[in-house]
Structure formats: C-alpha cells, structure tokens
Amino acid sequence: MTSSTTPELPKPSPAPRNAGERRGPRESSSSWRLTDRLGLALAWVLGVLFCVIAVAIVVFLAVQGLRYLHPSLLWTNPKVSNTQRGSGGFLDPLLGTLIVGVISLSLAGPIGVGIAVWLVEYGRPKLLARLVESTVEMLAGTPSIVLALFGLLIFETKVTGFLSAINGGIVFGKSCFIAGIMLLFVALPYVVATVREGLQAIPNHVREASYALGKSKIATIRRVLLPSVRPSVITGSMLGFGHTIGDTTIILLLMGDTQVLQGVGHVPLLGILRGTGSTMTSYIFDNAPTGDLNHPQLAYAAAFVLLLIVLALNLIVDIFARRSRELRWS
Amino acid sequence: MDDEFLEYEEPAANQDKRAELGLGALVCLVVFVLLAMLAFVLKEAWPAFAHNGLSMFFGTGGNADQQLQTIFTAGSENHASNLFLRAWPIVWSTMLTTGGSVVFSFVCSLFVAVFMVEFAPGWLQRVLEPVIRLLASVPSVIYGLVGVLVVVPFIGNHLITQSEKASVTPVISLSGYSLLAGVVILTVMISPIMIAIFAEGLRSVPRGWLEGSLALGVNRWRTFWKIAVMSARPALVAGTVLATARALGEAVMLSMVAGTTAYAPNPFDGLIFFFEPSRGIAATILQYRDDITSPPFERTLFAFAAVLLISAVSLSLLGWAAKQPQKRHFNVGGIV
Amino acid sequence: MELTQMESRQPPPVRRLTPGTTLKSWPSARQPASVPAPELGQTPAQQNGTPLVTTKRTEREIVPTIDRMHVDEVSIAYGQKLAVRSVSLPIRQGEVLALIGPSGCGKTTLLRSLNRLTELTRTASLSGRITLDGTDIATLEPTTLRRRVTMVFQQPNPFPMSIFDNIAYVLREQARRRPRKGALRPAVEDALARAGLLEEVKDNLDHPALRLSGGQQQRLCIARALAARPEVLLLDEPCSALDPQSTKVIEDLVVKLREEVAVVIVTHNLQQAFRIADHTAFMYLGELVEYGSANALFGNPRQQRTRDYISGAFG
Numbered sequence: 010m011t012s013s014t015t016p017e018l019p020k021p022s023p024a025p026r027n028a029g030e031r032r033g034p035r036e037s038s039s040s041w042r043l044t045d046r047l048g049l050a051l052a053w054v055l056g057v058l059f060c061v062i063a064v065a066i067v068v069f070l071a072v073q074g075l076r077y078l079h080p081s082l083l084w085t086n087p088k089v090s091n092t093q094r095g096s097g098g099f100l101d102p103l104l105g106t107l108i109v110g111v112i113s114l115s116l117a118g119p120i121g122v123g124i125a126v127w128l129v130e131y132g133r134p135k136l137l138a139r140l141v142e143s144t145v146e147m148l149a150g151t152p153s154i155v156l157a158l159f160g161l162l163i164f165e166t167k168v169t170g171f172l173s174a175i176n177g178g179i180v181f182g183k184s185c186f187i188a189g190i191m192l193l194f195v196a197l198p199y200v201v202a203t204v205r206e207g208l209q210a211i212p213n214h215v216r217e218a219s220y221a222l223g224k225s226k227i228a229t230i231r232r233v234l235l236p237s238v239r240p241s242v243i244t245g246s247m248l249g250f251g252h253t254i255g256d257t258t259i260i261l262l263l264m265g266d267t268q269v270l271q272g273v274g275h276v277p278l279l280g281i282l283r284g285t286g287s288t289m290t291s292y293i294f295d296n297a298p299t300g301d302l303n304h305p306q307l308a309y310a311a312a313f314v315l316l317l318i319v320l321a322l323n324l325i326v327d328i329f330a331r332r333s334r335e336l337r338w339s
Numbered sequence: 340m341d342d343e344f345l346e347y348e349e350p351a352a353n354q355d356k357r358a359e360l361g362l363g364a365l366v367c368l369v370v371f372v373l374l375a376m377l378a379f380v381l382k383e384a385w386p387a388f389a390h391n392g393l394s395m396f397f398g399t400g401g402n403a404d405q406q407l408q409t410i411f412t413a414g415s416e417n418h419a420s421n422l423f424l425r426a427w428p429i430v431w432s433t434m435l436t437t438g439g440s441v442v443f444s445f446v447c448s449l450f451v452a453v454f455m456v457e458f459a460p461g462w463l464q465r466v467l468e469p470v471i472r473l474l475a476s477v478p479s480v481i482y483g484l485v486g487v488l489v490v491v492p493f494i495g496n497h498l499i500t501q502s503e504k505a506s507v508t509p510v511i512s513l514s515g516y517s518l519l520a521g522v523v524i525l526t527v528m529i530s531p532i533m534i535a536i537f538a539e540g541l542r543s544v545p546r547g548w549l550e551g552s553l554a555l556g557v558n559r560w561r562t563f564w565k566i567a568v569m570s571a572r573p574a575l576v577a578g579t580v581l582a583t584a585r586a587l588g589e590a591v592m593l594s595m596v597a598g599t600t601a602y603a604p605n606p607f608d609g610l611i612f613f614f615e616p617s618r619g620i621a622a623t624i625l626q627y628r629d630d631i632t633s634p635p636f637e638r639t640l641f642a643f644a645a646v647l648l649i650s651a652v653s654l655s656l657l658g659w660a661a662k663q664p665q666k667r668h669f670n671v672g673g674i675v
Numbered sequence: 676m677e678l679t680q681m682e683s684r685q686p687p688p689v690r691r692l693t694p695g696t697t698l699k700s701w702p703s704a705r706q707p708a709s710v711p712a713p714e715l716g717q718t719p720a721q722q723n724g725t726p727l728v729t730t731k732r733t734e735r736e737i738v739p740t741i742d743r744m745h746v747d748e749v750s751i752a753y754g755q756k757l758a759v760r761s762v763s764l765p766i767r768q769g770e771v772l773a774l775i776g777p778s779g780c781g782k783t784t785l786l787r788s789l790n791r792l793t794e795l796t797r798t799a800s801l802s803g804r805i806t807l808d809g810t811d812i813a814t815l816e817p818t819t820l821r822r823r824v825t826m827v828f829q830q831p832n833p834f835p836m837s838i839f840d841n842i843a844y845v846l847r848e849q850a851r852r853r854p855r856k857g858a859l860r861p862a863v864e865d866a867l868a869r870a871g872l873l874e875e876v877k878d879n880l881d882h883p884a885l886r887l888s889g890g891q892q893q894r895l896c897i898a899r900a901l902a903a904r905p906e907v908l909l910l911d912e913p914c915s916a917l918d919p920q921s922t923k924v925i926e927d928l929v930v931k932l933r934e935e936v937a938v939v940i941v942t943h944n945l946q947q948a949f950r951i952a953d954h955t956a957f958m959y960l961g962e963l964v965e966y967g968s969a970n971a972l973f974g975n976p977r978q979q980r981t982r983d984y985i986s987g988a989f990g
Binding site: 041045048049051052053055056059060062063064066067069070120123124126127128131137140141142143144145146147148149150151152153154155156158159161162163194197225226227228230251252254255256257258261262290293294297298299305308309312315316319320322323327 | 354365369376383447451453459466467469472481483485489530564585587591625628631644652
C-alpha cells in the first residue's frame with residue numbers, strides 16, 4: 010500500500026474540445042441473460058405481429074372491397090333479389106348509419122358534457138359523485154346486447170309509442186329513434202371521460218380569475234370553461250360516434266331490420282325516424298355468409314366503406330387530440 | 340350612464356343554484372336509468388331462473404337448442420314446463436371463449452405494452468400507437484366478416500383433417516366454425532383495450548425507481564419488468580377486468596365465427612377440442628332475437644341477459660375500483 | 676491521447692461480486708456501526724452524548740488511499756451545449772471527494788458520467804476517458820460498471836417493496852440461481868450495518884420500505900448501493916431533501932465509508948463539503964476551476980473565482 014500521491018494541479022483549461030468525438034457503447038442486449046433476450050425477442054415478435062395484423066385487415070378489406078365496390082352501390086337502394094348483382098346498393102344502410110349516429114350524438118353530446126361538468130365542477134355530495142362515476146363505468150362495460158334487450162322492454166309500452174309505429178294498438182317498439190336512443194348509452198361514457206379530462210386539465214387560476222370578475226359559477230362554465238374544452242368535446246364525440254356506428258346488436262334488435270328505410274306516417278322527417286331501417290353494420294351482418302342473405306361481395310364492399318369511415322373518424326380524433334394537447338396552460 | 344350597457348344578470352346565487360339542481364337532476368337521471376335497467380332485466384329474468392334454479396346454467400341434460408325450441412313453440416300458455424332449460428353447453432362455451440381469449444390477450448398485451456413503452460425504437464413506437472388505436476376502433480362485425488371469410492375456411496380446410504371430420508359426423512360437424520376461430524379473433528379484439536391501459540400504467544411509474552435500479556447495475560429488461568410491471572399492478576388488474584367484460588358481451592363476431600349450435604366443447608377430445616363449435620350466451624341471445632315474441636322465451640333470453648349484465652357490471656365495478664389505488668399508490672402505504 | 680496509467684497498487688480489499696460467486700463466500704455481518712445511530716425524534720441534547728458536530732477533518736485518522744478511477748480530459752455535451760469542459764480528476768478509495776459549485780456548473784453531469792448514466796439521455800455525448808482500476812469504462816458493459824460504481828440519488832427512491840427485498844434486490848439479480856432468503860440474510864444485514872441502519876430496522880425487515888422516514892430511506896438507499904460491494908460510491912446531493920439530524924447521520928456515515936469505497940459526493944452546501952471532504956473540486960460553468968485537498972482549497976484557495984465562491988460572493 011502506498012500513500013496517496015500529492016494532488017495534481019489542475020491544468021489550465023484549454024479551449025473546449027469538440028465534445029461528441031466518441032460515444033461509448035450503449036447498453037446492448039447481448040450482455041443479458043438468455044431469458045431476458047428471449048423475452049425481448051418475444052416482445053418484438055408480438056409488437057410487429059400486431060402491426061402486421063392491422064395492416065393485413067386493412068389491406069385485405071381494401072383489396073376485396075375495391076374489387077366489389079361499384080360507385081353506384083353508394084347511391085342505390087337495396088333491393089330484394091337472389092343475385093348479388095341485382096341486390097342494389099347500400100344507400101339506405103348508409104343513411105341509416107348517419108341517422109342513428111346523429112341521433113345518438115345529439116343526445117350523448119349535451120348529456121355527456123352535462124355529466125362531466127357536474128362531476129368536475131360540482132360533485133357534491135361525494136357519495137353521489139362516486140355513484141355517478143361508477144355508473145358511467147358500468148355503462149361502458151355493459152354489453153350492447155343487454156342494452157338492446159332493455160330497449161325492447163321499455164319501448165314497447167304505450168307511453169313511448171310515439172317513437173315508433175303503432176299497428177292496431179300494438180306498439181312496434183323498433184325504429185330509428187329507439188336505436189339511436191339506446192346507442193346514446195354506448196357513446197356516453199366516451200364523451201364523459203374525454204370532457205372530464207379536458208376540464209380537469211384547466212388549472213384553477215382560470216376559474217378564480219373569472220370569479221374575481223364577479224361571474225357566477227354557471228356563467229364561468231358557459232363562457233370560459235366550455236369554450237376552452239371544445240377540442241375535448243369534439244374528440245369525445247367523435248370517439249363516441251365511432252363506437253356508435255360500429256355497433257351491430259342494438260341495430261339488429263331495435264331497428265326493425267328492414268333493408269330499406271321504411272317511414273311511418275306522413276310527416277316527412279319524423280316519419281323516417283319513427284320507421285325501421287338498417288345500417289351498414291346490420292347490412293354487413295345480413296350479407297355475410299352467416300347472415301340471411303349471404304352476398305359476400307356486397308358485404309366486402311360495405312365493410313370497406315365502413316372501415317374507411319371509421320379510419321377517417323380516427324384521423325379526425327387524432328388531429329383534434331393533438332391540437333388540444335398543444336394548448337398549454339402556463 | 341353606464342347602466343344601459345350592462346345587461347341585466349340574475350343574482351349569481353340564483354343562477355348557480357338552478358344550474359346545480361339542473362345538472363344534479365341530469366346526473367341522477369343517468370344513475371336511475373342504470374338502476375332501472377338492472378331492475379327490469381332481473382325482473383323479466385326471474386321466472387325462468389326461479390323455475391330452473393342454478394341448474395339452468397350449470398346443469399346438463401338434453402339438447403339446449405331443442406329445449407329452446409320447445410319454449411318458443413309453447414307460446415304464451417304459462418305451463419311450468421315451458422321454461423325448462425339446461426344451458427350448460429352455452430355457459431361452458433362462454434367460459435371457454437372468454438377465459439381463453441383473456442389469458443392469451445393478457446400475455447400478448449403485457450409484452451406489447453412493455454415493448455411499446457420502453458423497448459421499441461422511436462419509429463416503431465410512433466407506428467404502434469395508431470395501430471393499437473385502429474384495432475380498437477374496428478367494428479366487431481368487420482372482425483366477424485374477416486373471420487368468417489378468412490379464418491374459418493382456413494381452419495376448416497387446412498387445419499382439420501378429413502378423418503377428424505368423419506369421426507364426429509353424427510354429433511356435430513367440424514366446418515371451421517370453431518372455438519379456435521372465436522378465441523383467436525377475440526384475443527385480437529380485446530388486446531388493444533388491455534394494451535392501452537397497461538401502457539398508461541407503465542408510463543406513470545416514477546422515473547426515480549427505474550433510474551435507481553439501473554444505477555445498481557440491473558439491466559434495462561429486468562429493471563423494467565421487476566420494477567415497472569410490479570408497480571403498475573393496479574393498471575394490470577383494471578385492464579384485464581375491463582377486457583374480460585368486453586369479451587363476455589361479444590355477440591356479433593362470435594355468432595359469425597364460432598358456430599351456431601349449442602355444444603359444449605370437450606377438452607378430452609384432444610385436438611378436436613379446438614375445432615368444436617361453441618356458441619356463447621351473448622351469441623345465443625343474438626341468434627334467437629326474432630323469437631322474442633313468445634313470453635316464456637322472452638323470459639329465458641332475459642335470464643341469459645341477466646347473467647351477462649351482472650357479470651359485466653361487477654367486472655366494470657372491479658376495474659374502476661382497481662384503478663383508484665393507482666392515484667394514491669405512491670403515498671405512504673404498504674405495497675408488498 | 677497520452678495518459679499515464681494508474682495501476683491499482685493492490686487488489687481491492689473488498690470482495691467484488693462477480694456472476695457465479697455463491698453467497699457462501701460472504702463475510703459474516705460486521706460489528707454494528709461505531710457511531711451510534713441517533714434516536715430519531717430526540718433533540719440533540721437528548722442523544723447520548725453524541726455531539727452534533729462532525730469530527731473535525733484535522734482530527735480524523737489518515738486512511739491510506741488507493742487509486743480507483745481517473746477522469747481524463749472529459750467533456751460532456753447535451754446536443755450542442757457543453758455541460759462539462761475538459762475535466763481531469765483522480766478518485767481514490769480512502770478519501771471523500773466533494774464536487775462543489777453553483778447550480779448548473781456541471782457537477783451532477785460529471786458525476787453521472789462516472790457510471791455512464793449520462794447515456795440515458797439520447798443527446799448526450801462524451802469525449803475524454805474515464806478509467807476504473809485502469810480499464811476504460813467505455814469498454815465495460817454498463818451493467819457491470821454500475822455494480823462496481825453505484826449511486827445514491829438526491830431524492831430517496833426505495834423500491835415499493837419490503838426493506839429486506841430492497842437490499843436483496845441487487846443480490847438476487849446478480850446471482851445465477853435465485854438464492855434463498857435465508858442465504859441472503861447475512862448479506863442484507865451486513866449492508867444495513869455498514870449503512871448504520873441495522874439497529875433501527877432489525878426487527879422490521881419485512882415492513883414496506885416506503886414507511887421509513889426520509890433520512891432512513893436515504894440510508895436504506897445507501898445500504899442498497901453498498902450491498903453490491905462497489906468500489907466507488909457516488910452520492911448526488913444526498914442530504915438536500917433531509918433534515919439536519921438525518922444529514923448529520925449521513926455525513927458521519929459517508930466519512931466512515933471512505934475506508935471501504937471511494938466516495939464522490941456532489942453538494943451545493945459549502946459547509947457540508949467543508950465538514951466531510953478530503954479533496955474538493957470546484958467547478959464553474961462546466962470547467963474545473965480548482966482541485967485540491969480540502970484544507971488547501973478552503974483555507975487558501977489559489978483561484979480568485981474559488982475565493983469568491985467560498986466567501987459567498989456568488990452562489
């Protein structure tokens with residue numbers, strides 16, 4: 010053992026060298042144990058596999074869809090026929106999708122925003138707040154087939170007869186209206202969750218500034234908070250809309266399952282809403298080999314169109330989510 | 340003089356009170372709807388359940404489809420025997436499909452989430468996130484369509500041998516509409532849910548722990564698995580539970596790829612087990628949706644719906660409760 | 676680049692854990708710490724005659740030193756911004772090296788480069804050479820390096836496990852086959868003893884580590900770092916989040932530990948450096964302004980900037 014050497018005088022600092030001449034080897038997985046490397050390999054395989062599956066689904070549907078999609082399908086009504094060529098197009102299902110989407114969105118939007126506002130801004134008594142939170146979660150987890158059966162129960166009564174057709178005193182209980190109303194519960198959790206997040210992201214000093222100007226709470230909410238969560242509202246609505254138009258069971262049970270939109274009564278718009286019809290999802294379901302009609306080519310075409318709609322919605326949601334993230338509260 | 344420019348505003352207190360009451364009423368309405376749904380469904384389901392007892396779901400005996408036919412044709416006469424049903428094959432099928440897909444999905448999702456959060460190169464990370472979101476938003480009927488037109492023929496023509504088909508002909512037909520198809524596609528369907536929740540949990544692990552572990556000489560893989568996965572346990576539970584609820588309620592896709600007969604796949608059949616048809620509870624309801632006009636049949640279907648509803652609701656509640664501790668996770672408190 | 680090789684004069688007196696070492700070869704637990712661990716919650720007057728003043732540096736025994744690491748003309752940049760400019764330092768076992776300087780002067784960056792934690796930042800790049808026992812650390816596997824050069828952070832970060840599991844974490848990861856809990860116990864208790872924590876937690880080893888107080892948690896982190904039997908212990912402002920009592924305990928601990936490991940401590944607290952350092956390096960804006968024995972640097976600083984900093988002209 011030797012004693013310590015005298016400490017060196019520090020060298021006078023030379024001109025700073027160009028750092029970055031060398032980077033050492035980063036931690037590479039070659040030093041790991043075998044199990045660790047296998048784990049990483051498995052992670053890679055699965056990660057890539059999911060990408061491949063997604064791409065495969067899209068490409069497959071695109072290829073098949075483009076093969077069978079004639080533009081005329083988009084604006085022809087479905088007809089009853091044994092052949093695929095003569096079965097017409099899917100204009101009515103497209104309209105049906107739009108109709109139920111709009112109905113459910115116009116209901117889920119305000120109701121969802123209201124619930125989110127109450128949860129974030131009020132939220133008293135605490136017990137009720139937790140009850141509401143868990144209710145929305147439970148709604149999110151409820152299978153749509155149960156929602157559909159419930160809809161059958163409540164809408165076949167005389168009280169709600171105005172929402173659908175009444176034939177000789179018996180309420181039919183299935184219509185565009187009814188499907189749209191039950192679909193509201195499908196879209197609601199997404200709206201609530203997104204708007205809630207958006208409201209919680211607004212720092213308190215914004216609210217306090219508004220109160221300090223003498224504004225009431227509700228005026229603050231209406232004039233200050235809601236306009237600034239507009240991106241969240243749109244994102245949440247689009248998410249909810251996406252799940253609405255993707256739903257099949259509620260449509261199958263509650264929309265009457267007629268290929269063509271059949272209105273009821275003589276009032277122009279209301280008649281259609283009270284009437285029966287179909288959407289793209291039920292159209293695909295019926296035209297699949299397992300469905301009643303078994304016209305796979307039409308099913309491909311419709312599936313492709315539906316997928317495009319869903320992809321477009323996803324893209325819009327992405328853009329809006331990114332834009333709302335760029336809003337920085339200092 | 341300025342008064343003419345000031346709009347008349349109600350006293351704030353009145354406005355606020357009205358608003359709070361109004362919103363509170365809205366909120367109570369929503370809670371009420373859910374409770375009403377529970378109540379109505381259970382009420383409709385009760386007669387069928389009372390008649391058959393628990394063996395309705397767990398008892399075997401006879402062909403469930405035939406029994407359902409009997410119930411339907413019996414019409415509206417309220418005979419006691421109208422509600423007889425032993426639906427074990429249907430329940431067993433649900434358990435198999437849900438259980439199988441959740442188990443596979445859990446493993447896959449955990450690895451993909453870990454990969455996505457930590458080990459994927461930047462470009463792949465940026466690709467994976469939209470991919471997962473895409474998979475989550477594809478409608479289930481499209482999954483079903485791809486399944487019935489690609490997966491089912493593949494299984495039927497390439498995986499099942501002729502001899503296997505011949506061996507079961509009297510009882511069922513192995514045509515590719517199978518348990519395997521259902522489980523595989525359902526796994527793909529519910530994985531995005533799990534991946535999203537797992538990734539969120541993994542991302543919120545405090546960096547101090549990860550750095551501390553790395554600074555002790557533990558490699559990145561083990562650091563992440565030991566520390567991050569362990570502390571993201573609430574997210575793992577929440578994701579699994581929510582995905583299970585989703586899998587339970589899946590009707591459309593399964594009815595398109597898993598067969599249309601009420602049959603209980605038998606694990607002792609060896610390899611054929613995977614190829615046997617399996618129609619679960621939700622798919623059964625969907626299949627018989629048009630026959631709901633007959634009251635006893637309606638009650639039977641509602642009994643099924645009640646089972647689904649109670650399971651799904653309890654699972655969602657569990658998932659919500661499991662997510663709560665994550666916020667209080669890092670305070671003082673035993674986590675062992 | 677010319678570099679005078681610093682050979683290690685002698686194999687390290689402390690056994691280094693290499694893969695394959697079975698735990699039967701662990702030394703048995705040492706005697707409890709010679710400095711009695713103070714009862715937390717007691718005022719200084721109530722402690723059993725332990726003064727709150729650290730043993731003066733001049734009264735400390737001289738410990739023979741062994742060269743451990745050498746930093747040679749190291750510059751570190753984040754992207755285009757140079758954080759550390761051409762610093763050279765020796766790091767020796769048997770002494771405490773304190774890195775002092777105002778915030779942002781690069782001392783933490785330099786510390787983190789000693790165990791290659793700077794690599795966690797993608798934009799970081801390093802030029803120059805750092806050697807450990809003669810070997811360039813860039814040629815070592817980061818995991819191996821970090822077991823020989825361990826670090827304690829500013830914020831105590833015990834893992835969300837029991838106290839036992841925290842210390843055993845490193846031991847379990849290093850062993851080829853998962854060791855039994857009984858086999859680990861002596862090593863765990865030894866590490867706790869060396870960190871001065873054993874007496875306080877001896878009966879509660881299975882309790883969650885997060886329930887300990889801040890000072891205890893930090894000592895747990897030190898014990899955890901020592902469990903790996905490192906050659907160098909890096910401390911990044913370990914007391915900045917702690918109260919004075921815990922600070923004193925940890926300072927005494929650091930002084931005691933210098934016999935077994937080379938200690939490098941980054942601190943912005945001049946008084947702390949004054950108390951515990953044997954050698955001090957003053958950095959300013961990434962440059963090493965002055966390096967010398969603590970007596971020399973604090974008593975008679977050569978550079979004007981050092982003089983200004985120590986007298987408080989800037990901070």
